[in-house]
Amino acid sequence: MRNKNTLRGKVAIVGIGQSPSGRVPGRSPLDLTADASLKALADAGMDKSQLDGVLTGNAYASSFHRFSVALSEYLNIQPSYSNTLQVSGATAGAAVNTAAAAICSGLADTVLVACGDSLLTGMTPDLAIRAMTESRDQQYEMPFGIPVANTFAMTAHRHMKEFGTTSEQMAQVAVTFRQHASRTPGAQKTDLISIDDVLASKMVSSPYRKLDCSLISDGAAALILTSAEKAYEYNQEPIFILGGGEYYSHEHIFLMPNLTETGAVQSAQKAYQMAGVSPLDIDVAGIYDCFTGTVLMMLEDLGFCKKGEAGPFVEAGEITYGGCIPTNTHGGMLSYAHPGIPAAWFHFTEVVRQLRGNCGERQVKDAEVGLVHTLGAGFSTHATTVLGKGSTL
Amino acid sequence: MKQLTEEDTIQKPLPIADSDSHAMWEGLKKGELLLQHCEDCGHVQYYQQGLCRICQSKKLVHRAASGRGIIHSYSVVHRSPGPAFRDDVPYAVLLVELEEGPRMISSLLGKDFTHLAIDSPVAMKTMKISEQVFLPCFELVNLADK
Numbered sequence: 001m002r003n004k005n006t007l008r009g010k011v012a013i014v015g016i017g018q019s020p021s022g023r024v025p026g027r028s029p030l031d032l033t034a035d036a037s038l039k040a041l042a043d044a045g046m047d048k049s050q051l052d053g054v055l056t057g058n059a060y061a062s063s064f065h066r067f068s069v070a071l072s073e074y075l076n077i078q079p080s081y082s083n084t085l086q087v088s089g090a091t092a093g094a095a096v097n098t099a100a101a102a103i104c105s106g107l108a109d110t111v112l113v114a115c116g117d118s119l120l121t122g123m124t125p126d127l128a129i130r131a132m133t134e135s136r137d138q139q140y141e142m143p144f145g146i147p148v149a150n151t152f153a154m155t156a157h158r159h160m161k162e163f164g165t166t167s168e169q170m171a172q173v174a175v176t177f178r179q180h181a182s183r184t185p186g187a188q189k190t191d192l193i194s195i196d197d198v199l200a201s202k203m204v205s206s207p208y209r210k211l212d213c214s215l216i217s218d219g220a221a222a223l224i225l226t227s228a229e230k231a232y233e234y235n236q237e238p239i240f241i242l243g244g245g246e247y248y249s250h251e252h253i254f255l256m257p258n259l260t261e262t263g264a265v266q267s268a269q270k271a272y273q274m275a276g277v278s279p280l281d282i283d284v285a286g287i288y289d290c291f292t293g294t295v296l297m298m299l300e301d302l303g304f305c306k307k308g309e310a311g312p313f314v315e316a317g318e319i320t321y322g323g324c325i326p327t328n329t330h331g332g333m334l335s336y337a338h339p340g341i342p343a344a345w346f347h348f349t350e351v352v353r354q355l356r357g358n359c360g361e362r363q364v365k366d367a368e369v370g371l372v373h374t375l376g377a378g379f380s381t382h383a384t385t386v387l388g389k390g391s392t393l
Numbered sequence: 394m395k396q397l398t399e400e401d402t403i404q405k406p407l408p409i410a411d412s413d414s415h416a417m418w419e420g421l422k423k424g425e426l427l428l429q430h431c432e433d434c435g436h437v438q439y440y441q442q443g444l445c446r447i448c449q450s451k452k453l454v455h456r457a458a459s460g461r462g463i464i465h466s467y468s469v470v471h472r473s474p475g476p477a478f479r480d481d482v483p484y485a486v487l488l489v490e491l492e493e494g495p496r497m498i499s500s501l502l503g504k505d506f507t508h509l510a511i512d513s514p515v516a517m518k519t520m521k522i523s524e525q526v527f528l529p530c531f532e533l534v535n536l537a538d539k
């Protein structure tokens with residue numbers, strides 16, 4: 001099964017760090033990202049001189065075009081490998097996959113993969129919403145007043161029409177992740193909510209109401225990846241990359257081949273195949289949760305349930321403790337934090353903590369294999385990463 | 394990243410035609426939605442490109458769409474994406490499937506959403522935004538009128 005041309009077991013995450021998140025006024029995206037990066041170094045017990053690679057996403061509230069280069073200077077690091085990636089919400093997974101590939105190929109030994117932004121206090125709400133809207137096409141989408149929520153909302157309407165998915169079933173995702181966040185130190189929203197609360201919240205872009213939508217936050221998170229050979233030299237139990245896959249099916253929402261089946265099918269298949277696992281082997285998941293219905297479609301496309309059955313699957317408690325696949329145990333973007341592009345970095349830090357067994361009262365028992373799926377731009381971009389403890393190699 | 398100003402959020406984003414799309418935006422000024430038909434493989438495409446998305450042929454001819462289509466999906470926007478659209482809410486963004494095959498993003502004319510549903514038939518009307526810009530919009534076809 002083991003092919004030398006894959007990432008499986010060759011690279012590990014050896015350090016994780018997070019800045020404060022939620023409402024964090026008075027701190028720039030670079031400051032937040034440097035904070036998370038230094039915490040990741042401290043977590044690993046590593047000196048920054050050992051980093052020779054830096055990958056980041058971009059920050060809306062920062063004017064730097066080359067955020068990875070700016071971050072390196074801010075920390076006084078001169079890497080021999082660096083890039084600022086932009087595939088919207090899938091940037092986190094793509095950056096981890098890319099860092100792992102760089103380490104496997106010898107382009108870098110040890111890579112800092114970090115991202116931070118201050119969408120909540122570094123920008124006005126109008127600017128933050130408009131900045132995110134600017135990612136739609138200037139000619140064929142933006143003139144029609146298409147907010148970010150709109151593309152995802154249209155896929156949700158199709159899912160409701162084709163499979164009978166209900167607003168109550170989507171609301172259950174928000175309710176579950178809020179329960180998870182209530183046990184996570186540092187979560188932005190911890191007050192428990194009911195399905196009725198979600199249904200009573202203001203309509204944003206039908207069928208999505210306010211509580212179906214992710215938060216707007218400040219915050220940063222960082223990961224440090226190194227080769228399997230060096231992985232045991234540091235403080236923490238290394239968590240290995242078992243497989244990675246990506247898929248980019250379209251740019252414009254009107255060219256999405258099928259509104260209820262996404263490129264997550266292909267990206268996950270590739271990641272599972274590389275890892276030598278099936279969805280049944282995954283103990284804990286981090287799934288990009290920009291909207292509640294997004295999670296339903298991903299549960300299907302990642303293979304945790306059959307197409308069209310995610311509504312009943314979520315209602316049956318399958319995405320929380322004791323269910324098939326405990327998901328977003330930190331609370332996700334719906335309740336933990338959503339600082340924009342960095343949001344999915346928190347899915348990685350949480351799944352790594354789960355696999356280390358460091359989650360205290362929110363620990364998923366005996367978690368050995370985890371999955372992170374990040375996506376963006378109206379399901380245009382997908383990146384899947386399968387992670388595992390050393391015992392899974 | 395490009396730093397937006399408050400001023401930017403007040404302005405509606407308007408299409409800026411490029412060499413690929415110039416003909417389409419010109420056509421809309423005359424009330425026509427031009428689609429590209431590939432003379433080599435028969436593919437009909439929206440949006441305008443320099444080549445056919447299926448066979449990469451450059452033999453593309455423009456033909457006006459019938460303007461008829463059905464709603465493939467939609468979402469009614471209640472929270473505006475910034476000040477530029479604040480006076481417009483609520484408004485419906487449509488994903489229309491044209492009779493000729495391609496889908497496109499557009500908006501519904503008017504604010505009567507009672508008959509707005511997936512598979513509802515719609516017909517195109519152009520809406521004048523400025524001397525240079527006419528947007529293709531749709532209205533629901535009242536089946537009783539047919």
Ligand SMILES: [Zn+2]
Pocket residue numbers: 431432433434435436445446447448449450
């Ligand atoms: Zn062709």
